[in-house]
Amino acid sequence: MNNIIKYAFLFIFLVLLQAGVLSHLNLFGFLNPFLYIYLLITLPLSTPRIYMLWIGFALGLSIDMLLNTPGLHTIPTTFIAFIRNQVAQKSLVRGELEGIKVPTVFTMGFSAFVTYAGILVVLHHSILFFLDAFGFHHFFAVLLNTVYSSMLTMSLIILIQFLFVSRKRIEMY
Amino acid sequence: MRRLINLIYKYHLFLLFLLLELLGFILLLNNRYQRAAIVNSTNAVTGGYFSAIENMQEYLNLKQENDKLQKENAKLRSTILNFPVLEENLRFFEIDTNVVIIPAKIISGQISNNHNYFMINKGSKDGIRPDMGVISEDVVVGITTRVSTAYSLLLPVINVNSKISAKIKKNNYKASLIWDGVDYRYAKLIDIPNHLELFPGDTIVTSGYSFYFPPGLLLGTVSEYYHDEGANFNHAKVKLFADFDALQNVYLIDNYHQNQQDSLLNSATHE
Structure with missing residues (x-):
């Protein structure tokens, strides 16, 4: 129960942060991180997949409503919510998901977490940018945008992991 | 019937996934072709x-x-x-x-x-x-x-659906200003008559032919001029005056x- 309230707050906080601040950064004129998918990356792995789908859909839709981009964020966010558990499974070298409740740098190990989060971020961003361009007209411009934005989002995710997720609290889950 | 229910039950997760994605695409396409957003935040x-x-x-x-x-x-x-x-x-x-x-x-x-x-x-x-x-x-x-x-x-x-009736200030020839989605600082001037020669720095203003804007409002200056071989019209890259950032x-x-x-x-x- 406690956990549900915690994640509900994280949901609202990330949506407001994304729509109010992060989507207006426009670093170097065009670069924005999409940190709100942090929620989907760190939800407990035991979350029923049907809830994951609905959470992903609701998250994307909330962002879309605030940014006036109907569907643009809903589609990639629902997609990564759907494939998240498989990606987590594949990213672990030893393939032991049982012992891990929450995917973090400390529970999964640095390289496994970076692989896991990286795959989700790159998939999300590339779907997002190619949907926005609506095809492959400016293929290389869009690709470059995807690469830079993914790197930005990933650095933020890792920064948050080291700053706000403590080893001790993880053991309590 | 029973087999159908079993089948749906077996793949219910994937079916829900398809349904939600379909919803997303309906929203996206509706927005693209109606110019204004359905799910809009003007509330x-x-x-x-x-x-x-x-x-x-x-x-x-x-x-x-x-x-x-x-x-x-x-x-x-x-x-x-x-x-x-x-x-x-x-x-x-x-x-x-x-x-x-x-x-x-x-x-x-x-x-x-x-x-x-x-x-x-x-x-x-x-x-x-x-x-x-x-x-x-x-x-x-x-x-x-x-x-x-x-x-x-x-x-x-700077929306790909935007199209503004423009003219070239120095000779009053009419053209259209559109945006190609690449850079928010630059737009594209199309439908420039073939015989015209434009130079970097030439000012582009509104034509007044559409009723949104009176004539003579500033749009941008020409930064590059392209001759389209074999076509009746040329196009130009225009540096916008408005700093949208x-x-x-x-x-x-x-x-x-x-x-x-x-x-x-x-x-x-x-x-």
């Missing part, structure tokens, strides 16, 4: 949130905005001082007094998408209607699309003649 809750954020951000740009307004003030003052002279010259012309200017503030907006929209803090209660021209000083910003009571959405020049104060042009002009055009095309 009280989100509008209030963006207003609060804008209030905070306003302090950061205070000095810059102040300078801009002061410059504009000075320009208007000089116009007033010159007015007796102008009046003398304009005595035989009927001055159009049907244009009303409404000030507004941009409270949220995107410049990194292809389908960018901006939100302003004025709505139908302030006299805003869809299809009003939006300017900043004498630079074109865009057109209003969706209006709620307290907020409205505008379609800026730092836009705050805008003005809306309310043209009372617009409805009459529109209906006149409609009746003419139906004959």
